[in-house]
Amino acid sequence: MQITAGTTSHRSIKQATNAIIRDVIGEINGTPEFLIVGFTPNYQSKRDYENALAKICEESGTKNIIGGIFPGxxxxxxxxxxxxxxxxxxxxxxxxxxxxxDYTNVRINPKKGAQKIRKAYESTTKSSKLGFFLTPGPFYQTNAFEQLKVLDTFFAKKFKKMFNLIGRMINRSMGKNGYGSTLFADTILRTLVEGGIKNALGGATIDLDMKYCYQFSGDSVFQNALVGTVFSSDKLSFNNNWTFDKSQHSRDFFLTEFLKSSGYVQKINKKPANEAFLELIDISRDLYDEAFGKLSYASLLYLSALENEYEDYVPFVSVCHPILDGVIATIPEKTLSSNNIKTDFFTQSGTGIQKSALECANNLTNGMTDIRFGIFINCSNRLLIAGDKIDKENKLIEQAVGEDVPFITLYSGGEFSLINQKPIYSAVSIHGFVAGEPTIDTKNVVF
Amino acid sequence: MNYTKGISSELEDLIYLEDVEASILFRIDGNVVESCFNENYSQELLRTVQWCKANVEKVSLEMRSNNLNKVTYELNDFCVLFFVVNNVSILTTLANQNVNLSLLSIEAKRKSQIIASYL
Structure with missing residues (x-):
């Protein structure tokens, strides 16, 4: 099997495309059968990405391409x-x-998107199978928080019984075409579990300004689509896994009042959530705004992690906006199942996330030898935490999977996995998959 | 591509990043090897460049003695990012204060390594 990978950078998308065609497609002997393409969002124009994909299709001779835009x-x-x-x-x-x-309406109808994955998954009879899909990421209208303020101060307090209905309205108002966050991915994963799908890996495309995000399928560029494929093999086995930086566990707290359907937390430890959240992380409003104001007020360094029916800790990002009394958290509805939810805080660090990348890669290589390739979906928040030290993560992954093993890392706006029918929708985490030969257990035989 | 053109292209890439105002390859004695500026640069920017030119030797000595690869300063409403290219050159990127320093440092590190391969 021939697998090539490469990264190039240039201010002009044309130059970057030409360089990547030379370095990756030119290295493959003949026509590649499939390409995964990740562009950064700085080129902005949809037309530019369409032209770049058309060029890649023309030069490679294949339209079997999926990809999207990622900040790194x-x-x-x-x-x-x-x-x-x-x-x-x-x-x-x-x-x-x-x-x-591809499915172009995934924010509104995630279940239908899941059916696409399921159909492709079921169309192969090979022994090892893994679905791989990319979705739209967080997307907010410019006045989303102002709209939310009205709902928060008036409706949510006056008509408490209507919380969940209002929650849905809030969620709709956060995104132009349905859910502004990537909560729909949790629905996709749970639908796949119901459909008997065992393994999948996914990530959300994102522009960190959250103005637009594109997904690629063939030479088409979509704005709110799910794109994907299924890897299968009789010879190789696939391992997929995930982790996050759990090294700095600070304290526990309770979510005491929230809107299930929107992940909008109104009270923490029975106090207004916004105030309680800042108290918990021990940061003044000014300092918090200075640190996270440019990032939609998302607290990237402080992760709240909740237990669900599958995992002890699944981390979520909290958005603590100054005009709201509550906190928006990327917690799926199914996870907010009881009335008083114990939550743990984890503080992220550069060295911590490096260690977690190594942990994830080491877990992936368990029971596997002669690894052929890997795909990693790494949260773009980790890119911001690590800065120029982010390449160390990839060095550690290389250390675990092997020096000459090609892999690609896409820094996403949401990471998701289905690991042996266990759905994981998380934030500030790393998810990955490798393909290799299964280790055959050899027992000592005494003749 | 000759090496001057190559370096110049890499510096130009940097000023296409959001909020970046200038990118300069300094020799550690303060001489400019190559530079690239945004079209509408201000007097304040030039004053900051002057400061970089006067201090690059001191900064590079400091970086070498403390084994630092990158140093960031904030002055005159600009963020100044120094990256070691090799023993005698330093890549300097000047950006306004709204810049996302994490993302900028990832690209500046990449550029410093590419530029090193030209020298």
Whole structure:
């Protein structure tokens, strides 16, 4: 099996595209069977991305492409870039990669998106299978918080019984075409579990300004679509796993009042959530706004983690906006099942996230030898936490999977996995998958 | 591509990043090897560049003695990012204070390594 990967950077998307065609597609002997393409969002124009994809399709001779925009992209053989692209090309019969599928209305109807994944998954009979999909990421209208303020101060307090209905209205108002956050991915994962799908890996495309995000399928560029494929093989086995930085556990608290359907937390420890949240992380309003104001007031360093029916800790980002009394948290409805939920705080650090990347990669290589390739979906928040030290994460992954093993890392706006029918929708985490030969247990035989 | 053109192109890439005002490759004695500026640069920016030119030797000595690869300063409403390229050159990126320093430092690190390969 021939797998090539490369990263290039340039201010012009044309130059970046030409360079990546030379470095990745040119290295494959013949026509690649599949390409994963990640561009950074700085080129902005949809037309530019369409032209770039058309060029890649023309030069590679294949329309079997999926991808999207991510604030950072990297490959095993290149430093991460925030102004360029990374591509991974596949050719060979060890792994079958299904032609790409897409569904353009996934924010509104995530269940239908899940059916697309399921259909592709079920169309292969091979022994190892893994669905791989990319979705739209967080997206907020410019006045979303102001709209939320009206709902928060008036409706949510006056008509408490209507909380969940109002929650849905809040959620709708946060995004132009349905859910502004990536909570819909949790619905996709749970629908896949119900459909008997075992393994999947996904990530959300994102522009950190949260103005737009694009997904690629073939030479098409979408704005609110799910795109994906299914990897399958009889010869190789696939491992997928996830983790986050759990090294600095600070304290516990209780979510005491919230709108289930929107992940809008009104009270923490029976106090207004906004005030209580700042008290918990021990930061003044001014300092918090200075640190996170540019990032939609999302507290990237402080992760609240909740227990769900599958995992002890699943981390979520909290948005603590000055005009709201509550806190918006990316917690799915199903996780907010009881009335008083114990939550844990984890503080993120550069070295902590590096260690978690190594932990994830080490777990992936368990029971596997001669690894052929890897795909990693790493939260873009981790990119902001680590800064220029982010390449160390990839060095550690390389250390775990092997020096010459090609892999691609996409820095996403939400990461999701289905690991042996266990759905994981999390934030500020790393999810990954590797393909390799299963280790055969050899027992000592005494003749 | 000759090396001057290559370096110049890498510096130009940097000023296309959001909020970046200038990128300059200094020799550690303060001489400018190559530079690239945004079209509408201000007097304040030039004053900050002058400060960089006068202090790059001191900064590089400090970086070398403390084994630092990157140093960031905030002055005159600008963020100044110094990245070691090799023993004799330093990549300096000047951006306004709204810049996302984490994202900028990722690209500046990449550029410093590419520029090092040209020298």
């Amino acid at each position: 992209v990297a490959t095993s053989n290149g430093l991460p870039t925030t102004q360029g692209c990374s591509v991974m090309g596949f050719k060979g019969d060890e792994v079958q990669i299904q032609p790409p599928f």
